[in-house]
Each structure stands twice: as C-alpha cells, then as structure tokens.
Amino acid sequence: GAVSTCRMVRFATGRKRGAKVVALDPRRSETAAKADEWLAIRPGTDLDFMLAMLREMMEEGYYDALFLKQHSNMPFLLYRDEEGEWQPLTDDQGRPQILSVGSEQLYSLPAYSNRNSSDVDGNPIDPALRAPEGFEVDGKAVMTVFQAQLAELDGRTPEWAAKSTGIDAETIRRIAFEFGTTRPAIVDPGWHGARYQNMMMLRRVQAMIQMLTGGIDKRGGWIMSGEFHHKAAQMIEAREKGEPAGPPFAALAGIPFAKFVVETFSDVKNFAHGRPGWAWAFSAQEQAAGREHVALPVMADTGLKESVEGKLNWNGEPYRTRAVLINAANPVRHYYPDTRWKEILGHPDMELVVAVDVLPADTTLWADVILPNSSYLERAEPALYGNGVNHDLALTTRYAAIDPLYDTEETPDILLRMSNIISGNEYGLLQWVEKLTGLPAESVKQRYAEKRKTMPHGAFSAACREVYFEQTAERLHTTPEAIDQTLRERGIYQEQDREALLEHAGMPWKLPLPSESGRVEFFAPLFHALRQGGNRLPNFNVLGGHIAAECRPDTPMDMPLAGDEFYFTYGKTPTVSYASTNSNNPVLSAINHFKKEIYGGVWIHPDRAEALGIRTGDRLALRNTATGQQTEGDAYVTRLIRRDTLFIHSSFGSENPKLTRAYGYGTATSKLIPYRVEPVVAGFRSQEFTIKVRKLNEQGGVA
C-alpha cells in the first residue's frame, strides 16, 4: 500500500521488463492486483513464512556463498555461554575470529571493515561458512554465525510454516527456490512499523533473505538512497582520518545515527530539566519495578500518560508533563487507542496544549491554542534537502506555488518564538540547529535580523533558506542563483547519478556498511548488547528466530475461530495520507465517496458473511474480543479477502465536523486497537487480537 512515487515508478518499470512479482497479503491489495501471484497469507504469520524461506535457502544452498564469506558476519565464530547465550568468539582485543577453509587455525579480523579477505596481519584467508563438526576452543563448542543461524531455524520447515500461514509447503519451497536462484531478486519489506510484536524480527529476517542473494547496492536488488550513501561516505571518511563525524543530521547514517537518536532522548544532559525523555524515565521505572518495559523507547509515546497523570518518578522526584506542543501530528487519530490521547490532552493537570496544523484535525479539537501553519502550497521550505529514497544523489526543496491565503506562520518561526518565550534565549535554538545540521548560527542570526524588519511572517524560515543556499553553493562550487535556476527548471539539483555513486560508494562492495562491523550482520551486535543488558525475551534474539503473533491468548494461529470471529487487518488508502491529512480534499474525497463501499467499508468474505446473514451495506457492530473495545462499520462483501480475516482502510473516522467532507465517513481503526506495544521499540501491536462481528438492524439493535 505504501505509495512512494519513485518506488512505484521503479516497480512499474521492473514489471514491464518482466520481473515476476509475488505478493503476500491477506487481501488482494493494489499491489497484489499487479502481481503474478497473490498469496493470501494468514495475518500475523509472515515471519513463519520468511523463516521457512530462510531455512530452505540456507539448507539448499540458494545463496551467494562468496558474498556471505567476504562481506557478511556469517563466517564469524560464536559459542554458547553457561546461560546458553550466543557470544562472539573474539581475540584479546575484542576482534572477531574466523576459520579459514580447510584449517582449524583461528584468524582475527579487523573489527571494522567491508571485507573478510585478509586477517589483521594481512594474511589472505578464505573464510569458512561452516566450522568442522565438533570444533572446540578452550573446551567450548564453537560454530559460525551461519551454523548458529541454521540451529535457530531448526524445525522451521515449509511444512511447519504451512500450518500457520495457510500457504502449502510446496508453494513455500518453490518460492524459496525461485527467489534464491534468481539474480537479481528483491524483498520489498513493507514500511508500516506496527501490527505485531514480531514485526521488527520480520523486517530483520526479510533483510537476511535479501542478503543471502548478495543483492545489496546492485541493480535490481536493495539499493540505499543517494542521500544515505552521501552521509555514510562522509562518516566513514571521518572515521578513517580519526576525525569526529560531522553534524548528525548531515553526516550520520545507519547504526551510528540510531545510536545518536537514542542518546539524544535518553541522556539527561540534553534536557534543561535534568531528566531523560519521559519514555526513558518510564522504561527505567518499570524495569526497576520488575515489570515489562521497553528497551529502546525512541520517539514512542510510552510513559507520557503516566507522566501527565502523576504516576512517573525520576530519582525519587515526580516527573510531570503539563504542556505539550504538537507539530504536524494528529495523535488522537493516529496513535492507539483514540481514547488514550484524549485522556492525555484532556487531563485536568494538562495546563497547555498547543497544536501547529494546517487543518481542523481531530487533535486540534483538544488544543488550547491552535497555531495555523501555512500549507505546502504556500511555503518555501527552510532548507535544501536530499531527494528522499531516490538512488541518485540530488538536492531538492519546495517553492511556494501561491502566497499564503490566511494569517499563517512558518514552523521554524513558530519554534524560534516558542523557544524565546520559554527560555528567553532565541540564539540557543540556532546553536542547536548548527550543532545538528551544520547551518551556521551566526550567519542565520544576522540574516534573520535583516529580514524581520520587512517580513511580518516567515523571516526566520527565509533566513535559514538563504544561508542554506549559500552554504550549499559553496560546497558545490557554484552560486545560489545557479542552484535556484536548476531547481526551478528541473525540480532537483543532481549531484551524482546512481551508477557513479555505486561505482565508488557501493556498500559493502567499496565501503563498509554503517553497521557495527562494516559487514552485513546476520548476528546483530545491537541485540547482543540489549541481551547482555538483561533483555532476554525472544524479541531480542541476536539471530533470526521465531516469535508468534498472539491474536488469542495461548492459542496458536491455526486453531479455528468462532463463527463470528475474525483476524483484524488494516492498510493505507491510495487517496489519503494516514487518517486525515488529505481526507477533506474535494477531489480526493469525491473519489472516496464514489468508492465508498470499498474504501469506507469493512471487507468480509461472502462465505462467512452469508453464514452471518450479512450483505454489502449492512451496518455491523465490531468488538475486540480481548479488550471489549467496540465500534461500527458498513459491510463490504468481497472474495478479495481471506475467509478468516476482516480488513478496514485505516484512513477514516474523523471526528472533527469542520472536516466537512471526511466527517462521518468510514470506521476509525483506532477505536478497536488497544494500547499494547512490543518490548524493543514500543511498536504498536495493532492487529494482535480478534474481532467479533454482529449485524445491526436499522434501529441499531441486533438483527
């Protein structure tokens, strides 16, 4: 469902050139409709399918052995400690150790490199993917990551996966063969981060399957964006020279960027109030109390409610949140369940809610102050920025198409004024911006002082933009005018095309990856560190492993459902961003109303609908069997969905009557989804339950 224009163009081009496409989706989605094969997998069981595929490919040799030996940590050696934990076998300097094919001598590899072709002393090696049977070091059984991964996959056969996924073993086996023996081949992993507690593991295993083919930074495989390459290359250059990396937003990629983000929110030094972000404080509090807690609650809303309600402490002191600034986010509609954020924003101790938005969204209903932002058609952005997920390295920016229609303000100007009101020091914000992005504070300050004399609105944003253009022109040895002209004519300022970029910065071919070790990592050092820190749930497996979706307590996914019970699924709508941003747009809304049954309805299979006496258009009552949450919807009876599954487009159910076209249309998924998160990053377990359906008669009673 993820509509990203350049990816759709690439998808269509690939299709035209004869790519075979297999779509896994419980319903026939827009993508599945364009595929050669639609596999209607049982919701929540994708990980089972992928684990079986991974095992099949490894067992049958459908992988690029040379790539795995040279560029991945598959040959690195591991052993199990007394607690049964996988530990890397390292030398006295903590460097990874491997075996060379046909010998039992240990070799140390450089800790950070893009290849395993020679050891730390420069001896050429042919890394072994398998240690000899019964190989031991200091009395410990030692094996390669490859062997350990196979051990983790023990029993994960196509026959095993067939039971939960509902896809027969022969099909799984055939797809593993076709995928593993076709070059190039690509797993499009999906994008949405929520749904099940095994989502992060699913993404990891999808990446592993991709890497078995060596299909990274190669045409037809997984190619990192131009911007990502640019940042990674800068970072690696700094590392090689022993210099500090540049400003994080401009010069960090991959794991170092992730660590920077974690540190930003978790380190008390970054907060004037001397406490970490509330999510981190909450996690620490829960851990200390021996309760379930989230290991890396980066940018998650876990703990906010407790902080508002006075249930959060830090170092024995109350940690209370009493004001919220919401910028371009609609949590009442987009986080789960809708009641949670209404309770947060409507709490008697919540003294101030400021919302910066362009529309009368559901969240703005809960704001004390609404600061109207100019819309994307009315504004020039304060920066030049990388061209999204495009493979080429290019800069772009937005030019205002029209002057602002109303009395609106630019976000940077709002934030600058807010920081001045709060701290009395505008300049502090500029210094932070310089630290994070490299935009020189002093130049921006001067330019802003000039501009604010004549510009009632947007002076700071415009100052940033001018300095950005100048700084970029200097870097590219051109003039701001030339960049401006190119951008106006072409939309992008191309720095380097994909081929040139891959030629010198292809990862891991030419440069190390921005991972811990520079290699493709099947054994994940990040998860190893989290496990060592005491996180021992299967979600923290250092390798690819099984985690079941728990839609019903203690009930496997292949057990029959009750006659009125269904798995729950949702997805994006082609015409709407999330559940609000353009739902009220007159043209798009006309399409939504024209397709009301499909976009606004609750998809249900005719075999199940008939048994329940349900026809398209009937009003339904929907109830979450785990939590009792309820809402209503209109039936859309269709064969394009599995019999055991309901599907709802997640874009509707807006409650602000000022959204005149969207108000009253469709069903809000956030009324059925509880607050339940997984333990790694607090991803929402937004489909991990079942729904019971009843037909309502015209009076709203049971028919």
Ligand SMILES: Nc1nc2c(c(=O)[nH]1)N[C@H]1C(S)=C(S)[C@@H](COP(=O)(O)OP(=O)(O)OC[C@H]3O[C@@H](n4cnc5c(=O)[nH]c(N)nc54)[C@H](O)[C@@H]3O)O[C@H]1N2
């Ligand atoms: N029901 C439902 N919930 C969802 C999803 C879904 O599809 N349906 N998707 C999930 C996912 S994957 C994500 S990423 C999140 C996204 O959740 P959000 O970040 O909340 O989503 P957006 O729609 O990008 O932004 C929300 C608000 O930004 C406002 N807005 C739009 N343009 C501008 C602008 O230029 N300036 C300002 N200041 N405001 C602007 C919109 O009017 C809207 O109120 O939601 C998650 N939750």
Ligand SMILES: Nc1nc2c(c(=O)[nH]1)N[C@H]1C(S)=C(S)[C@@H](COP(=O)(O)OP(=O)(O)OC[C@H]3O[C@@H](n4cnc5c(=O)[nH]c(N)nc54)[C@H](O)[C@@H]3O)O[C@H]1N2
């Ligand atoms: N039009 C539009 N495009 C967008 C966005 C938008 O709001 N609107 N938002 C953008 C953002 S932030 C994101 S995160 C991406 C999200 O893009 P995607 O990751 O593609 O997410 P969805 O569209 O939510 O879901 C894709 C499909 O997953 C199916 N599905 C549901 N449960 C399961 C399951 O258990 N297994 C399998 N195999 N399939 C399942 C649904 O039927 C749906 O067809 O879209 C991006 N692009």
Ligand SMILES: [Mo]
């Ligand atoms: Mo998203």
